[in-house]
Structure formats: structure tokens, C-alpha cells
Amino acid sequence: MAEAPLTDEMVEQYWRDGYVVVPALLSEGDLSVYDQRFDDIVYERVAIDDRMLVMKDVMVAKGAIDPKSPPERIQKLQDFELDPVLDGYCKHPSVVACVEQLIGEGVMTIHNMLINKPPNVDGRHPLHQDLLYFPFRPANRIVASWTAMTRMTKENGCLVAVPGSHLGELMPHDNPDWEYLNGGYFGVKDLGDEIDRRVHLEMETGDTVFFHPILLHGSGRNRTDGFRRAISAHYANAACEWTWNIEDSASRMYRIVTGPGAGEQWSGTRKVDTDGVDPIDFVPTESPLKDDIRTRRDAERAAESDPDA
Ligand SMILES: O=C(O)CCC(=O)C(=O)O
Numbered sequence: 560m561a562e563a564p565l566t567d568e569m570v571e572q573y574w575r576d577g578y579v580v581v582p583a584l585l586s587e588g589d590l591s592v593y594d595q596r597f598d599d600i601v602y603e604r605v606a607i608d609d610r611m612l613v614m615k616d617v618m619v620a621k622g623a624i625d626p627k628s629p630p631e632r633i634q635k636l637q638d639f640e641l642d643p644v645l646d647g648y649c650k651h652p653s654v655v656a657c658v659e660q661l662i663g664e665g666v667m668t669i670h671n672m673l674i675n676k677p678p679n680v681d682g683r684h685p686l687h688q689d690l691l692y693f694p695f696r697p698a699n700r701i702v703a704s705w706t707a708m709t710r711m712t713k714e715n716g717c718l719v720a721v722p723g724s725h726l727g728e729l730m731p732h733d734n735p736d737w738e739y740l741n742g743g744y745f746g747v748k749d750l751g752d753e754i755d756r757r758v759h760l761e762m763e764t765g766d767t768v769f770f771h772p773i774l775l776h777g778s779g780r781n782r783t784d785g786f787r788r789a790i791s792a793h794y795a796n797a798a799c800e801w802t803w804n805i806e807d808s809a810s811r812m813y814r815i816v817t818g819p820g821a822g823e824q825w826s827g828t829r830k831v832d833t834d835g836v837d838p839i840d841f842v843p844t845e846s847p848l849k850d851d852i853r854t855r856r857d858a859e860r861a862a863e864s865d866p867d868a
Contacts, residue, residue, distance in 0.1 A: 685746025
């Protein structure tokens, strides 16, 4: 495992802004392996696990455009922990070392995607909060890693984020009224003037941003002739608990990456009674995370009592 790649300042920045960009965390060599695998998959040169999702861009699916080359038709690959090559990203020692610095040792991957934004598609991703998609809590023990496989610029639809928004609420989401919106892309319903506080995260290939699951973020349209491509995984501390009051999602893979049970499926109970507690603040009472957790309300209380907090 790589030695703690994040400096104290970077860790502080993560908790203050809700994200931190680590320059050149992955090498061109690492990324060319994932790029090649993307091509092999979309050109159907290799067999893949049929639980993995290979999703067309909505403009292709709706017949608005009909590009001939497969990489121009595909919007994302998902659940790639099922692919022996792309899974290398979930287990990448430098990524995992940063993740463990932020959410503690012993982590599992709970979601992952290779996001391909070809030229000539809309491809925008409305501002949203990823916690919407995750049953696990506490939120402070979940983090995304998102690595630029190409240069990310305002012109090609880099990520945008609202600094500090991770200290807010999980807000109601909806489908924005856009003509071409990719499947599963929800956006926060009422952004108010939060949108004006967004910053563009322009990044070089190999740069990696780690971000909090309540951070408001999204991405813009690709207005260039080239591809914009990123690889991303979400991790939760394996001591997190499931707080959705449902037992489904049984088919979803939550694979432990480090610590006890590494390589196995997470097998915690998929139903927890939070007893009226807002799941966003739910801290498992019997969990090793109990004593060192900062909840959203803790941050609010600190801000109330200390104007400089
Ligand atoms: O890569 C993108 O365009 C957006 C990614 C994103 O918003 C996410 O991973 O939640």
C-alpha cells in the first residue's frame, strides 16, 4: 500500500471544501491499461460479466445521432469490479491509500463507473449529491475517487463542484427537464443560488479528485472534438451500516477491498431501524466508527458556537 499520499493540508481541505484534487496520482501507464480495456469491451473483443452495465449515450439510444465507432456510442461502463482489468482501479494502491486516509482503514467499493463523454453528445450531468444512491451511513465514511483519463477542461465538460456544500443536507432530487438526459442522472430540484458558487475542476490526465457524498457536483457538455473520459469508484468504510428500510439491492456487489474480509462481499445486515433518526446523521451505535465520527449536525453546532469554525 502506498504511504499516506495526502498531506495534512489536503486532508484539511477535503473536510473544509468537500473535495481535494491530488495531482498525477495515477500514471499514463495505469490509464492506458484502462483505456485499452474500455476499447476492448466496447468493440466486443473480450467477454465481460453480464452483470456489468455497458450503457449507450441517451442521444444514441434515442436515435438523435448515429456514430459508427463504438467508443462514440457508449456513455459508461458500470460495476467494473466484475472486470479483472478495470477492477485494478478499485484496488489501485495509491487510490486506496488516499481513501483510507479520508474514511479510515478497511474499505469496500460500493459503486464504480468509467464515464465516457464522446464529442457531439450532450452528456451534461446535473448538479447532484451521490449520497442519494447509497444506503450506507455515516456519510462521512463514504468517499468518491474520480480520475481524469483525459485532460479535463471547461470546454470538454470537466467536473464542477460547490465548495462546502458537503456540510449541507441531502436535498430532494428529480430529473431535470432536459431533452437528452442519461439514465439515472438526477439533479437537485431547487438549487437556489448554489449554482453560482460552483467551481470548475480543470485537471490533467492522472489527476484524481476525492469528494464527499454530500458535495454538490456535476459536469458540463463536451464542446470539443475529443473524448472526455474518467474512471471513478466510490468507497465506504466496511464498518458502515445499511440504513435504507429495504432489503433489496441484494444483487448489488459491495466488495471489501482492504482489511478483514478483503476480497469478499460485504455481508452486513441490509436493513437497519434508525429509530426516527435522519439517516444522514445515523451513526451505528455498535460500530467502531462511533467515537470518531463528525456528523452534519456536529459541523452545524460547531459553526453556531464558533463563528470561525
Ligand atoms: O464524470 C462526470 O461527468 C460526472 C460524474 C459524477 O457526477 C459522479 O460520478 O457522480
